[in-house]
Amino acid sequence: MMSDEEPLVRKYSDSGITTLTLNQPQSRNSLSMAMLEALSGELEAIASDADTRVVVLAAHGSVFCAGHDLREIREQFDDQDFQLALFHQCSKVMQQIVSLPKPVIARVAGVATAAGCQLVASCDLAVAADTARFATPGVNIGLFCSTPMVALSRNVSRKHAMEMLLTGEMISAVRAEEIGLVNRAVDEQVLDETVYGMARTIADKSGHTLKVGKEAFYRQLEMPLAEAYEFTSTVMADNMQANDAREGICAFLEKRKPDWQDS
Template identity: 80%
Template sequence: MTETAESRIKVSRDNGVTTVTLNQPERRNSLSMAMLETLSEVLASLATDADTRVVVLAGEGRVFCAGHDLKEIREQFDRHEFQLALFERCSAVMQQIVHLPKPVIARVAGVATAAGCQLVASCDLAVAADTARFATPGVNIGLFCSTPMVALSRNVSRKHAMEMLLTGEMISASRAEEIGLVNRVVDEQVLDDTVYRLARTIADKSSHTLRIGKEAFYRQLDMPLAEAYDYTAKVMADNLQADDAQEGICAFLDKRTPEWKDR
């Protein structure tokens, strides 16, 4: 069968929640150049899709994502320009997730390793089945997980990140929750119920407010304390001029449900 963008990634929509599923279980949903290009195109389209309020990122089969396609990398051993382009493309996709003006929830069933673990860490939220496992095992094959390290080290403490990176050992879902890599761990049988209940809760909010909040969250992280407060004070003052902020405050005081205009 000829590989197409549609065969690499499935997209489904339900009441404001769009699910993006890596759909190559036979390749362990690896992040080949083709997969990364398709994922980038999908994310770009969702950024401006008014019907998408929350994105759920999933993987088909028993592996969420095994990272880069090592067979593809081996075929390109003598092409440094391809290798650089691959890691730059992957880095750009991870930043697309961070900068997407919609919350992104990773639905993790199975294994997430190397760049697959990076994918989980790049999402705003992550819910994992209790059978899920995580690792940054590049050190085991002589290729340190340097780009996955960027997302990992921004989600867990330095020592926890370094332990994963230096040992390459697999950690359980419960350990991933302990160190802050995922938000929740649930029985696999209720994974979808938990993910989509969370997604619908968020989707019920003003999409305009969510966009403002997500952007501000990531921007203030790297600022000095005083600069972060100056920046977020302005964000809140500007946010207060929005229709939805004024509607939400009035609805709260009037003890009624707000009617969002998403502006």
């Protein structure tokens, strides 16, 4: 049992990797307003934390995240202002993940549904236990997963996204890997090894380079081809002036490990 003093989101940092763990297993780690505000606060702090190079988003318990807290929503059926504030807060958190100047890896064990599936899709990378399952089941309860649709449709093809949204059916981790919702579906016994192995590999890179690359990736996605090439050419030319680019190139040519300055 958790005490009342335990945080909604636990935070642990080690060797440049910060793990944020959703910590309400008794409510299936649902995204209540309080949970969303706690997660938003942690992401805001990490954004300016020079010691964090990679973020792992995990969950305590057998469910990764069941989406919005339907009991909370039922209590506020007649308060449309609250409903709008809730969905705006959720959208803010998803955009914070995308705009965070550090890569974010979802570590998924268990079920991720509705806004929980949206949370996985919003992360830059995702690794799931092969026992994990995913769904956008809002259609089953008369509340179409419209905001989860935004992240889902930017990660998988239109027809795969529409199949999940229109049927509301669960898909396996293996199927999620096939359609691109997660990077890897692995045996649960090697989930942490896979997630933190990936995180350590990324954390070993220049923090400045990761920031530049992540920002450029999401910006160019929405551009026409010629505009994307014009934009990324400028990004690369600017990146070339960074200390870490010069150090990295010299280290490669001199066959030594680079000494990153994160600038």
